[in-house]
Amino acid sequence: MPVTIDARGLACPQPVIMAKKAIEENEQVTVLVDNTMAVENIRRLALKLVCGFSVAERGAGIWEVALVRTGPMVEAARDKSPGIEEGELSCAVPAGKEPDPFVVALSDNHMGRGDDVLGDILIRSFVHTLLQLQPRPDTIICYNSGVKLAVQDSAVLDDLQQLAQAGVDILVCGTCVNYFELGERIGVGHISNMYDIAETMAGAGRLLRP
Amino acid sequence: MKEQRYVVFLFPSVNYALKAEKILKAAGIVHKLIPVPRHISSDCGVCLRTTEDKQQDIEKELLGKVEWDKVVLL
Numbered sequence: 001m002p003v004t005i006d007a008r009g010l011a012c013p014q015p016v017i018m019a020k021k022a023i024e025e026n027e028q029v030t031v032l033v034d035n036t037m038a039v040e041n042i043r044r045l046a047l048k049l050v051c052g053f054s055v056a057e058r059g060a061g062i063w064e065v066a067l068v069r070t071g072p073m074v075e076a077a078r079d080k081s082p083g084i085e086e087g088e089l090s091c092a093v094p095a096g097k098e099p100d101p102f103v104v105a106l107s108d109n110h111m112g113r114g115d116d117v118l119g120d121i122l123i124r125s126f127v128h129t130l131l132q133l134q135p136r137p138d139t140i141i142c143y144n145s146g147v148k149l150a151v152q153d154s155a156v157l158d159d160l161q162q163l164a165q166a167g168v169d170i171l172v173c174g175t176c177v178n179y180f181e182l183g184e185r186i187g188v189g190h191i192s193n194m195y196d197i198a199e200t201m202a203g204a205g206r207l208l209r210p
Numbered sequence: 211m212k213e214q215r216y217v218v219f220l221f222p223s224v225n226y227a228l229k230a231e232k233i234l235k236a237a238g239i240v241h242k243l244i245p246v247p248r249h250i251s252s253d254c255g256v257c258l259r260t261t262e263d264k265q266q267d268i269e270k271e272l273l274g275k276v277e278w279d280k281v282v283l284l
Contacts, residue, residue, distance in 0.1 A: 069230040117228065118224070120225075121224065121228070121243060121256055122267075124243055124244075124254070125243075125244065125256060128244050128245060129245055155242070155243070160240075
């Protein structure tokens with residue numbers, strides 16, 4: 001008996017994750033989805049796992065996707081279970097809409113708690129590494145003592161400047177700059193307010209805080 | 211102008227790297243503490259990066275004060 005998964009109304013990548021889990025546990029799986037992005041993601045999953053794939057439109061924006069295991073599960077695929085690789089997924093909304101932004105919040109000029117000397121080295125390494133990160137953050141927000149990373153004599157100023165040049169939007173909390181009296185010394189990004197900061201954080205697809 | 215290549219100084223531990231940084235800061239030699247590049251193996255996670263032309267100055271400055279493991283061209 002094929003197992004039926006109802007993934008209607010679920011946001012990407014939930015449908016494909018559910019489909020992957022189901023086909024790992026069952027020979028035949030039917031997945032109900034309500035968007036073509038989910039159909040495409042499951043099609044790619046089927047290719048990767050080497051299982052049979054078919055899709056039928058049920059009308060009213062509902063698709064029925066059938067997966068059938070054709071042999072033993074591909075070893076490599078099983079090992080990675082239940083994680084799904086980035087390449088298998090495409091949650092980008094087609095036709096004009098930008099994917100949800102990737103935001104990094106620098107809330108401290110140290111990384112982690114425990115030892116500030118170590119925390120200082122770690123945050124410097126972290127900011128330097130952001131340059132090589134793929135995908136790159138869309139926005140970096142500096143607040144509280146994180147604004148100290150954006151001053152002219154900061155050890156990561158050149159890294160932040162390079163990120164800004166690469167198109168990363170850097171928001172620096174104005175209240176914090178004022179509090180630490182750093183007004184004249186900010187060397188990168190633009191002074192921002194809590195409205196923008198809260199909005200950016202709330203609208204983030206991913207929010208990373210070191 | 212020829213583009214400067216970078217070299218990194220690798221240290222036995224983070225504390226050596228920090229000590230070296232302090233000395234170079236005091237001496238006014240431009241450098242940067244960065245995570246050890248992935249392709250170089252080192253027990254210590256951070257290293258000192260500088261341009262190739264400053265390598266000798268740095269070695270002179272650190273000699274007898276801080277040990278380093280090796281210098282690698284990036």
